[in-house]
Amino acid sequence: MLIITEHLLGLFEAVRGQWQLAELDMLEHAQYCVYGPEDHFDWHLDQPAEAPPPARRLSLVLMLSAPGDFSGGELELNLAGTARPRLCAGDAIIFPAETVEHRVAPVETGMRQTLVCWAYDAPAAI
Ligand SMILES: O=C(O)CCC(=O)C(=O)O
Numbered sequence: 001m002l003i004i005t006e007h008l009l010g011l012f013e014a015v016r017g018q019w020q021l022a023e024l025d026m027l028e029h030a031q032y033c034v035y036g037p038e039d040h041f042d043w044h045l046d047q048p049a050e051a052p053p054p055a056r057r058l059s060l061v062l063m064l065s066a067p068g069d070f071s072g073g074e075l076e077l078n079l080a081g082t083a084r085p086r087l088c089a090g091d092a093i094i095f096p097a098e099t100v101e102h103r104v105a106p107v108e109t110g111m112r113q114t115l116v117c118w119a120y121d122a123p124a125a126i
């Protein structure tokens, strides 16, 4: 678990400059998600404006299933229009938690597995 967390934090660290974010930390365990037929997750922000601090800054979705393992279940991101990245097993996508609405469309067949985690501002060094 420690090793996985360090790898995931390394991915956040590698891209945080794109959004001018300072040092990040992971304050909660990664979440293992399983979606079966008809399971879905409606449009949402991982960090709604009204949520209390600390704020999730970046979201990471690591796809664990191969494209042939399920149908439907697309991850959709509201960018300039709706983006539907094609994620193969082992692919990860990182996006700003406060501004990018996203959803998981209903799974039609099979099982869709992901690992989802979030990066927060690292506590300020004293
Ligand atoms: O499983 C996914 O692709 C994303 C799920 C999600 O948006 C979430 O858990 O906040």
Ligand SMILES: [Fe+2]
Pocket: 044, 045, 046, 059, 102
């Ligand atoms: Fe989400």
